Amino acid sequence: xxxxxxxxxxxxxxxxxxxxxxxxxxxxxxxxxxxxxxxxxxxxxxxxxxxxxxxxxxxxxxxxxxxxxxxxxxxxxxxxxxxxxxxxxxxxxxxxxxxxxxxxxxxxxxxxxxxxxxxxxxxx
Amino acid sequence: xxxxxxxxxxxxxxxxxxxxxxxxxxxxxxxxxxxxxxxxxxxxxxxxxxxxxxxxxxxxxxxxxxxxxxxxxxxxxxxxxxxxxxxxxxxxxxxxxxxxxxxxxxxxxxxxxxxxxxxxxxxxxxxxxxxxxxxxxxxxxxxxxxxxxxxxxxxxxxxxxxxxxxxxxxxxxxxxxxxxxxxxxxxxxxxxxxxxxxxxxxx
Numbered sequence: 001x002x003x004x005x006x007x008x009x010x011x012x013x014x015x016x017x018x019x020x021x022x023x024x025x026x027x028x029x030x031x032x033x034x035x036x037x038x039x040x041x042x043x044x045x046x047x048x049x050x051x052x053x054x055x056x057x058x059x060x061x062x063x064x065x066x067x068x069x070x071x072x073x074x075x076x077x078x079x080x081x082x083x084x085x086x087x088x089x090x091x092x093x094x095x096x097x098x099x100x101x102x103x104x105x106x107x108x109x110x111x112x113x114x115x116x117x118x119x120x121x122x123x124x
Numbered sequence: 125x126x127x128x129x130x131x132x133x134x135x136x137x138x139x140x141x142x143x144x145x146x147x148x149x150x151x152x153x154x155x156x157x158x159x160x161x162x163x164x165x166x167x168x169x170x171x172x173x174x175x176x177x178x179x180x181x182x183x184x185x186x187x188x189x190x191x192x193x194x195x196x197x198x199x200x201x202x203x204x205x206x207x208x209x210x211x212x213x214x215x216x217x218x219x220x221x222x223x224x225x226x227x228x229x230x231x232x233x234x235x236x237x238x239x240x241x242x243x244x245x246x247x248x249x250x251x252x253x254x255x256x257x258x259x260x261x262x263x264x265x266x267x268x269x270x271x272x273x274x275x276x277x278x279x280x281x282x283x284x285x286x287x288x289x290x291x292x293x294x295x296x297x298x299x300x301x302x303x304x305x306x307x308x309x310x311x312x313x314x315x316x317x318x319x320x321x322x323x324x325x326x327x
Contacts, residue, residue: 038151039158057155058174062182065148069186077150084157085150 028099035090133176139257139276141268141322184274190321191306203261208244246289254282268322284315
């Protein structure tokens with residue numbers, strides 16, 4: 001493998017890990033506006049971030065399953081007479097508390113990183 | 125690969141005791157149907173979902189694997205032994221009764237009962253753990269057998285798990301469970317399997 005391929009892989013890996021670490025926060029945040037079903041969550045994320053953040057179904061559904069098991073969301077099925085059945089997710093009170101906690105953690109982390117990187121740049 | 129085949133491949137890797145297993149299948153199908161209805165190609169949709177093994181692992185990662193105390197496992201094994209003994213004993217009795225000679229040979233009866241029960245227990249456990257991830261005893265004690273990744277065990281792994289019984293070194297093998305972090309027998313470590321508390325909490 002060439003060095004450039006290595007660095008590309010590293011970069012992808014960092015992106016992947018960052019996304020993975022923040023996925024629960026992302027999903028909880030998107031559900032804060034009201035209940036939504038899987039496809040809707042994916043579409044909302046792409047639309048609200050202008051495509052900068054995208055998540056595949058294979059990553060999203062296990063996260064929703066985790067949130068459901070942790071009772072951070074409740075679910076209900078809606079089966080229309082015509083069309084496909086949909087599973088709607090809605091935040092619980094515990095989910096809102098977790099969202100507030102994760103948001104605080106993320107903001108603290110992001111601020112710390114911004115300060116660090118700014119200091120680094122100014123020091124050069 | 126069809127939708128059914130894909131969903132079956134995902135579920136097949138999950139132990140039967142996986143909570144909300146049916147819901148997972150229903151949701152995957154609903155998602156695929158939703159995208160198909162919007163005109164997307166099935167191949168693209170399945171690519172989005174990823175390989176069945178990877179998707180199953182992502183789901184299974186949400187389920188904590190709680191190690192089981194050795195005493196619980198011993199109880200489960202004892203429960204398993206009961207029905208096997210109940211089936212084997214009359215059969216051996218009938219067999220030994222047919223041996224010509226003066227009176228009923230109790231020594232032969234006991235020896236055969238012991239040997240046949242051992243083999244019977246081994247076959248039953250191996251088959252049951254492979255097909256349902258648990259035996260009667262494990263089901264009653266709320267336990268099940270999984271791979272170290274949480275996946276359902278394979279046939280080969282279920283065989284390796286039973287080797288110490290067939291090699292008559294079960295007690296040496298079981299001794300390891302007292303001292304290993306995850307309470308694993310030596311042949312469980314070898315087969316990369318674990319006995320864990322079955323998290324059956326449906327939501």
